[in-house]
Amino acid sequence: MANGVWHTGYGIEINLSLPDLGHPNRPDLLREITASVSERDPQLLECLAHHDKRECLSESGGKSPWMFIRRGRVGGRRPLVASHLPITHKATPEESAQHKATKERVVATAGRYGLDAEAEVPVANRRSVSDAVVTGPAGLRVGWEIQYHHLSPSSVHRRSVSAMENGITPLWVAKDRTASLIDRAPWARVDDMPWRDIAGGKEMVIRGGYRHLEVWKCVPSSERHCLVSEGAGHCGAIHADWFVPALCLPERKPVLIEDLVLRSATGESVPVYVPSRGSGRAGRHMWVSAADRARWEEIVDEKTPLPTTPVEEDDDVITFAEQEIDRSCRAGEDSWSVSDARPLRDLAEPTGGFTLPSLPPQRPSTSTRITPVERAAASAALGCPPWELGLCAGCTQMMRRYGPNAAMYCNVCRATLNGR
CATH class of the missing domain: 3.40.1350.10 (Trna Endonuclease; Chain: A, domain 1)
Structure with missing residues (x-):
């Protein structure tokens, strides 16, 4: 992989392994040379061997002496790499x-x-x-x-x-x-x-x-794992996260x-x-x-x-090894195969989501106001309209307090009272 090119417009040699490319007086040089070939002169960057009238391997094998700059992927590093353009720079x-x-x-x-x-x-x-x-x-x-x-x-x-x-x-x-x-x-x-x-x-x-939003209360009966605690614990908070259709509960149509x-x-x-x-x-x-x-x-x-x-x-962070320019033509080595495989970017895993802390137990009667954010999250998690929300008469956690099938006590408090 080539670490240097000739800039035909400025008439300068560029060292891709240096942070300033060897030209500290040209702060826009990196942006200029990494622009898409379709948006600049295709003959802006030239193989150093071709420029020096030495053997350029691109002249055989369907390549051209003109080059483009990409970010390599070698051993965890991301160096800038100069690669030869194909004779016809088009998709297959x-x-x-x-x-x-x-x-x-x-x-x-x-x-x-x-x-x-x-x-x-x-x-x-x-x-x-x-x-x-x-x-x-x-x-x-x-x-x-x-x-x-x-x-x-x-x-x-x-x-x-x-x-x-x-x-x-x-x-x-x-x-x-x-x-x-x-x-x-x-x-x-x-x-x-x-x-x-x-x-x-x-x-x-x-x-x-494409994803769907799921909101749930982190309790032992929830089918979802806790977003903040390790293992199989449950924090009692309300979680919200985005899921691909296949991982929704129940599964959504594609x-x-x-x-x-x-x-x-x-x-x-x-x-x-x-x-x-x-x-x-x-x-x-x-x-x-x-x-x-x-x-x-x-x-x-x-x-x-x-x-x-x-x-x-x-x-995305570019790695600059600060090496001497290799002026040999590397046309046979600059294919994508010499780089480490590009990592998967489309991951079906959740995004990390958002957690709304649970209301503190046993709130004083003077502090029972439910904020709009708490009300919106609880409404989504409990599956009821906001106006049916209220505080449990026992622990003062948010619950479905009003409307059809409502109760005065949450499931935990009812189980405690029934066990007495």
Whole structure:
């Protein structure tokens, strides 16, 4: 893997292993050289061997002497790596056919639902193009980005922000659980299907990127584990977390791509961003029902907008080894296979959720006010309207105190009283 390139525009040699790339007077150099090839001159970066008129192995084997910069993945490190561009820098024929079939399916689905849809829509003065834009009856626009091959996190973020600035909600579609776009912007993952199946209408299930909110009281009778205590303990608090349909209790029906086309355009399904609480991941992007998002915002008592500035994850941090430039051509070594495998990003595990502390037992009579956040969480966990909530006459915990099948004492207090 090459650790140096020649910048044809500035006429300088770049050392990718140095934090300042060997040019401290050019603070924007890293951003410039890591831009997508489609957004810069493809001949901006040149193999050093080719520039020095030495043997460049790219001239045989379908490569070009022109290069692009990516982040490698070697032994837990993330060095910058210069790789040779193929002669034709395009997706494989199968990827192109899958891409085209998915785009056409989104547009056709929108048309069947009576929604306006257009393919290949220029965004931001034609600097980028959305694969398809679906417009809902209230004017909500959703930009579908079918991305079946690798794209850098910075490109995903830049294009997503550009879409949002132009009134379009981005919706990225991936087929690989390791895709770097996952959790960088609103996304959905489908199966890796032959293009003929996609075009022929075979069921396309959203495997990742769509979740449901579940709220439960952490007591021994709960089917869910405690989010804060280790082992099989129960803390008595109210927990809320997001689950993929298959892990909901009871299991939810899977969401199909047709469902998401309709719901995202009508506002029935909306994107939500949940910041990470302690892990190396910046946060989770997901599509959820509008009702679930409203309930989540009530429970956590805040609204978190979609990020408009890059949020760097632990795995994004570039490693600079500060080595001498190797001027040999590495065209035969710069394939993806020389890097460690990219980690799975689409994980079905819960997000870490949110815990609302339980009310303290035996509250003084002067402190019995239930806050709006407590009321919203208890209503969701206990499955009753907010106006039926009240305090147990024994322990003063929130319970279903009013309405049909209500009681004065909670189950724990009733069991204690019956045992006397």
